[in-house]
Amino acid sequence: MTFRRFLPVLIAEPVESVNFSIMNTKPDHFDEMRVGDTEVRPPYASYKTWFDDQEPGRLARKSKEAEAFFRRTGITFNVYGQVAAEERLIPFDLVPRIIASREWTKLSKGIEQRVRAINAFLHDIYNRQEILRAGRIPIDLIAKNAAFLPQMMGFSPPGGVYTHIVGTDIVRTGEDDFFVLEDNARTPSGVSYMLENRETMLQMFPELFSRIKVQPVSDYPKNLRRSLAACAPKSCNGKPVIAVLTPGIFNSAYYEHSFLADQMGAELVEGHDLRVVDGHIAMRTTQGYKQIDVLYRRVDDEYLDPLTFNPNSMLGVPGIMDVYRAGNITIANAPGTGVADDKAIYSYMPDIVEFYTGEKAILKNVETFRCGEPDSLKYVLDNLADLVVKEVHGSGGYGMLVGPAASKKELSDFADKLSARPGNYIAQPTLSLSTVPIMVKKGLAPRHVDLRPYVLVSPDGINITPGGLTRVALTEGSLVVNSSQGGGTKDTWVLED
Amino acid sequence: MDLHISHKTSYAYDQPVSYALQRLHLRPQSNAMQTVLDWNITVDGGVVELTCNDHHGNIIDLVNTFRGASELVVTAEGTVRTNDCAGVFGKVYGSAPLWHFVQGTALTQPNKDIRALAKPLKGASDPLGALHAMSASILSAVPYATGQTYTETTAEQALAGGAGVCQDHAHIMISAARVAGMPARYVSGYLMLDDRIDQDASHAWAEVHLPSLGWVGFDVSNGISPDERYVRLAIGTEARDAAPIQGLRMGPGDESLIVTLQVQQ
Numbered sequence: 001m002t003f004r005r006f007l008p009v010l011i012a013e014p015v016e017s018v019n020f021s022i023m024n025t026k027p028d029h030f031d032e033m034r035v036g037d038t039e040v041r042p043p044y045a046s047y048k049t050w051f052d053d054q055e056p057g058r059l060a061r062k063s064k065e066a067e068a069f070f071r072r073t074g075i076t077f078n079v080y081g082q083v084a085a086e087e088r089l090i091p092f093d094l095v096p097r098i099i100a101s102r103e104w105t106k107l108s109k110g111i112e113q114r115v116r117a118i119n120a121f122l123h124d125i126y127n128r129q130e131i132l133r134a135g136r137i138p139i140d141l142i143a144k145n146a147a148f149l150p151q152m153m154g155f156s157p158p159g160g161v162y163t164h165i166v167g168t169d170i171v172r173t174g175e176d177d178f179f180v181l182e183d184n185a186r187t188p189s190g191v192s193y194m195l196e197n198r199e200t201m202l203q204m205f206p207e208l209f210s211r212i213k214v215q216p217v218s219d220y221p222k223n224l225r226r227s228l229a230a231c232a233p234k235s236c237n238g239k240p241v242i243a244v245l246t247p248g249i250f251n252s253a254y255y256e257h258s259f260l261a262d263q264m265g266a267e268l269v270e271g272h273d274l275r276v277v278d279g280h281i282a283m284r285t286t287q288g289y290k291q292i293d294v295l296y297r298r299v300d301d302e303y304l305d306p307l308t309f310n311p312n313s314m315l316g317v318p319g320i321m322d323v324y325r326a327g328n329i330t331i332a333n334a335p336g337t338g339v340a341d342d343k344a345i346y347s348y349m350p351d352i353v354e355f356y357t358g359e360k361a362i363l364k365n366v367e368t369f370r371c372g373e374p375d376s377l378k379y380v381l382d383n384l385a386d387l388v389v390k391e392v393h394g395s396g397g398y399g400m401l402v403g404p405a406a407s408k409k410e411l412s413d414f415a416d417k418l419s420a421r422p423g424n425y426i427a428q429p430t431l432s433l434s435t436v437p438i439m440v441k442k443g444l445a446p447r448h449v450d451l452r453p454y455v456l457v458s459p460d461g462i463n464i465t466p467g468g469l470t471r472v473a474l475t476e477g478s479l480v481v482n483s484s485q486g487g488g489t490k491d492t493w494v495l496e497d
Numbered sequence: 498m499d500l501h502i503s504h505k506t507s508y509a510y511d512q513p514v515s516y517a518l519q520r521l522h523l524r525p526q527s528n529a530m531q532t533v534l535d536w537n538i539t540v541d542g543g544v545v546e547l548t549c550n551d552h553h554g555n556i557i558d559l560v561n562t563f564r565g566a567s568e569l570v571v572t573a574e575g576t577v578r579t580n581d582c583a584g585v586f587g588k589v590y591g592s593a594p595l596w597h598f599v600q601g602t603a604l605t606q607p608n609k610d611i612r613a614l615a616k617p618l619k620g621a622s623d624p625l626g627a628l629h630a631m632s633a634s635i636l637s638a639v640p641y642a643t644g645q646t647y648t649e650t651t652a653e654q655a656l657a658g659g660a661g662v663c664q665d666h667a668h669i670m671i672s673a674a675r676v677a678g679m680p681a682r683y684v685s686g687y688l689m690l691d692d693r694i695d696q697d698a699s700h701a702w703a704e705v706h707l708p709s710l711g712w713v714g715f716d717v718s719n720g721i722s723p724d725e726r727y728v729r730l731a732i733g734t735e736a737r738d739a740a741p742i743q744g745l746r747m748g749p750g751d752e753s754l755i756v757t758l759q760v761q762q
Contacts, residue, residue: 129594143596150734153552154592276518276561279547307518307745318745319518319546322559326549
């Protein structure tokens, strides 16, 4: 399988000149770098000292180098709805987001707890449904959920693992205040940016990494491989064969699919490369068909198996659900995991964590109004201008309303949509997200960020890469960090103790 | 009663097959209503890749047609000993919860006519009697006729068309029962018609869950509950879950299908 690269069309924001005055942050946001106007928070102390020593202009040149680096490696992202910019570079900002070791320990404990609960929840929902019998969540939330796959009932995936890879979206609002925004339990993307961002920083500022000890992220592909291999089905003899199933070169994340296959030493395959052979899924090779034990699929459930789901899908593998239920392949992530990261289920996550772990959730949930409930709908309609409203099954920031940023017309149009199908929406208060500075023409300026750590789950345990992908809203005051909506990324550092 | 069954499905392809899969629901299982004495599936022109349980507890076989084949013949045959349970399958449950059988499916979405059929079920003091009465009114609204409906015909379409086969009857019955909040499911299987050995087709009927009795069968097409002349093959929320054979073929060309079915004592 060849490793294809794109020639990206670059629409990054060039940094022309830099001066080193830090622009004032709004006092109502937690700034992760600074306390007040002069004091630097401890995790950033060494970095700030280094930064202040830099010759003016060097960082501006470095920023251009970073652009060239990305242009060369070809990290691109398709933006739906922007015909003129179908493939573009995700803007990269060279000021790292820095997390202290102590902060990370607490965060990762919270993530691990949540991911364990999600796997227990999925196993329960597709088997005994104890949580429904106990009345802790309404049956209709599952029964009428489009992401619930009946075909998973009465089946345990190999190793008991449902979410082999999770990307939990986390935001921060204060020194000790972290909230989970979304549990991405289907096929979280973006890990290639985490890896490339670090690689870029290492190349540009090697001296920085000898001065400041940062926990590495480069083990991710090796850990991913090991974690997936540990989930191989019992029918696998010897070393598990792993393949990455991509919808193909027209998919917005194709670069990442090929990148991960390449980095893991796995095959990159498309549906038409695969067949059922001897009761297994096998890929066509020059030496004939070769059995696949673990399929890391980046094809959505609906398109995964035309014999079982959408019969018109050209992207999937007919019969794979039968091969799966026969115990002859591992599908990562398991089909039907979307029922756990649905935005309506999200509001029940604190109960879900408590039900399966017997502990209070370490990480907080954002207060969530389920618009399907009449009282909540009334509240949401009355306070639309202050709320963020999302589609229950939406992702990537499409189809959402950011109340404080919306015009009167947008608000009233959205209120109509909301009233027509209230069950399709949830609403949350706008959080005052933390900021981390980015480089702009005038120097450093605070911008809102979120964090997506990458979590690997196998019977051997849960592995969380220190850091993750920091997404940053490049527009001043904007809270939308999705790369599809014009967000950028930063390298994320977790300091060694 | 011992029923001997021979069910042969032949596909003829006008161009050699490059890749085709068939999923079979052709293995009856033993339960209170029936004991499988012997049963075999043979495939000519292809191979059984695997055998496993589906989410309703049915046993499926996945068949791969040989590359270049111009014909695939699947034969299921054997002997099943049946009991007359007056249509009561009872309180036997698989991994799918009862709420799963109250949800609408693509082929069983109710419309206003189906809601009207379901009206007498709501609050009925004798739900079993009301279901039998509903079964009779479905048959009078949709007399049995072949060639008027297809495998993808919905309950609503069959009711509007005023003619249908056992699949359509079962779908209307299921849809109406669900309107009344009763779990209902589709059963595929065989029926020995008393006056003949060669049967036109495999059969299907509906089962509705009553808290007092558990699952109870209704064969709308014949106006009765299943007795010892019936053999169950598979269950599901609608025909797509339990069809004896469903398949997918890649590449050009046409296929023709011949089914022969013999059920005899």
